[in-house]
Amino acid sequence: MAKKISLADVAASLGLSKTVVSMVKNGKADSYGISKETQRRVLERIDEMNYRPNALAQGFRTGKTHTLGLIVSDISNGFYSRIARKLEDLAWQNGYNMVICSTDEQVEKEQKQIEFLLDRQIDGLIISSSQADCNYANKLMDAGVPIVFIDRTFPGLKSPSVSVNNEEGARLVALHLMDQGCTDFLVFANSPVHMSSMDQRIRGFTNTILEAGFCFPPNRLVVVPFSQVEETVRNSLNDCWQSGRMPDAIFGLNNVITAEVMNQLKNRSISIPEEIAVISFDDMAFFNLTQPSVSAVGQPIKQISETAFQLLIQQMNKHSTGEAVHVQLPVTLIARESSLKKSS
Amino acid sequence: MAKKISLADVAASLGLSKTVVSMVKNGKADSYGISKETQRRVLERIDEMNYRPNALAQGFRTGKTHTLGLIVSDISNGFYSRIARKLEDLAWQNGYNMVICSTDEQVEKEQKQIEFLLDRQIDGLIISSSQADCNYANKLMDAGVPIVFIDRTFPGLKSPSVSVNNEEGARLVALHLMDQGCTDFLVFANSPVHMSSMDQRIRGFTNTILEAGFCFPPNRLVVVPFSQVEETVRNSLNDCWQSGRMPDAIFGLNNVITAEVMNQLKNRSISIPEEIAVISFDDMAFFNLTQPSVSAVGQPIKQISETAFQLLIQQMNKHSTGEAVHVQLPVTLIARESSLKKSS
DNA sequence: TTGAAAGCGCTAACAG
DNA sequence: CTGTTAGCGCTTTCAA
Secondary structure (H helix, E strand, C coil), rough: CCCCCHHHHHHHHHHHHHHHHHHCCCHHHHHHCCHHHHHHHHHHHHHHHCCCCHHHHHHHHHHCCCCEEECCCCCCCCHHHHHHHHHHHHHCCCCEEEEEEEEEHHHHHHHHHHHHHHHCCCCEEECCCCCCCCHHHHHHHHHCEEEEEEEECCCCCCCCCEEEEEHHHHHHHHHHHHHHHCCCCCEEEECCCCCCCHHHHHHHHHHCCCCCCCCCHHHHEEECCCCCCHHHHHHHHHHHHHHCCCCEEEEEEHHHHHHHHHHHHHHHCCCCCCCCCEEEECCCCHCCCCCCCCEEEEHHHHHHHHHHHHHHHHHHHHHCCCCCCCEECCCEECCCCCCCCCCC | CCCCCCCHHHHHCCCCCHHHHHHHHHCCCHHCCCCHHHHHHHHHHHHCCCCCCCCCHHHHHHCCEEEEEEEECCCCHHHHHHHHHHHHHHHHEEEEEEEECCCCHHHHHHHHHHHHHHHCCEEEEEECCCCCCCHHHHHHHHHHCCEEEEECCCCCCCCHHHHEEEHHHHHHHHCCCHHHCCCEEEEEEEECCCHHHHHHHHHHHHHHHHHHCCCHHHHHEECEEECCCCHHHHHHHHHHHHHCCCCCCEEEEEEEHHHHHHHHHHHHHCCCCCCCEEEECCHHHHCCECCCEEEEEEECCHHHHHHHHHHHHHHHCCCCCCCEEEEECCCEEEHHHHHCCCCC
């Protein structure tokens, strides 16, 4: 590797001190009263020598790395990859890089990743956490780590969070399905169900149908382990089949699960929505391409990302973080073919 | 922020020198002959004080950051997000973090991102580059940056690369479509077409049909700008319609474009494959869920990622990089409903 | 078996 | 207007 040029090299080649070069480079020349002529010479030489500051040394010295961390359960999940993309754009526009980590919903892995990132002195962290409560989260907050929680939040959380109105979204789904004449519901949640997103979706849905006088026995809520989506959905449908009680509506609590449900119903030649209506939390572009197209609760990806980024920047700027803001964004029900039993 | 504990703090609290603590921490205690007793005390205290080394300082000192860079055109594209996920896993298993950047196929942005990453002293780089030739790439190689090119490669490239047999994949598509009785082909490539992936797919396809005696006028190759997929596809289909010459087969050269083609044909109520057969380069899970299901050339994501990672590690270990390896992995044609005109 | 000290490249008081 | 200097936290040579 061709020896890297350091600030000292530039300074030496000009017969100036590192200070001057540093100041010029960082745009502080004027405020320190460096002569225009010197500035010009320095800038010119920096260019000539193709000098690039060592960001590591800079970060080491200043404590700022201009790097942000993003932790999600799975970056290959379309929902998170779209959020990641939005955040990455915002970060880039603001001179930041983004380190992305996938947890597979494993609490331990998540903690290790957080520590790993903190060791690297990242300036801030955006996280979709799988933790069971806010203890660990609040420890981070107390330690002064700028952090924003997305997608999932916790009661008692001291850090800001951005999530959507899961309960309302699930309520809309319940109302919609009942409106379509459905009476026997099967819900697939992804584990761990202690996550606020899941918990709220489950509650919003069950409360609504219970209030309407329908029953919802425990075995109608299937918890799908992160890495066993296919098996779990298959077994569950088999169970229903064997017990002679297929549902007339299935609610998939995230896009991956719903896609798998569609896949398996298709394999079994079960007609959707006639025999079973299907609806998803999380909308995906391809839900519009399937046959039938898949109804879904859409989340405002752009807003989620922008809000989270803004909240993070705020925290990074002023150390004094007062009351934590908990933003809850609205969702929209997109009724497509998979849930429309009646031609309305 | 509670004051961070440094190595010096640990050393001081034990009345030992930083040297000893450092050695123990890094597992070099035995080879330096530190007594077992001291080792125990140090380890214990490190734990007690909850000491975490500052990775920035470490990296600054050693030149190793244990961070890798990944540059792709768009992390929210399922193809790249799956590769990213695989690479991230491999990185994590080996004690590395991964910084991900999206270029939107913009050469300038790509170069800036590379420089940004190099400034940060990343240990290695995996890149799906949009460059027109290998000049810039080889400069990096000459500068000693461990780097592996994926997805796209260049003639004359000095760095290792991992790509797939695009030409063969496209040839299979051509043969398949002709076998289905198609005679009038429309190809959507994404720009810039100088990219090896696009170039090879185009060549593989056109050569095969030309050899078979079909013609392929220039206007049957539509170049789709990265950020104008929808408009371009729409306009192109409109043109065909108006000129009274709709194709009987469409080949989408990546998954995003093909999805959009499916979407628009569906909107126009054109029957697939009867009126127009559709096939894609890049397979996606949801291609199996659409109606009709979408035929595609599948790429071995896992192998691509693993090979690239391995090649990168190799480079990072031994500075002497001899001949560059150019791995070309096989692809498979997955014929689904969208391209099967004959019931075979 | 352990310690002292130099130095990675940079920034920021402080001095002139 | 510009230079000197100290030091961020860590590793590593050399010395004891």
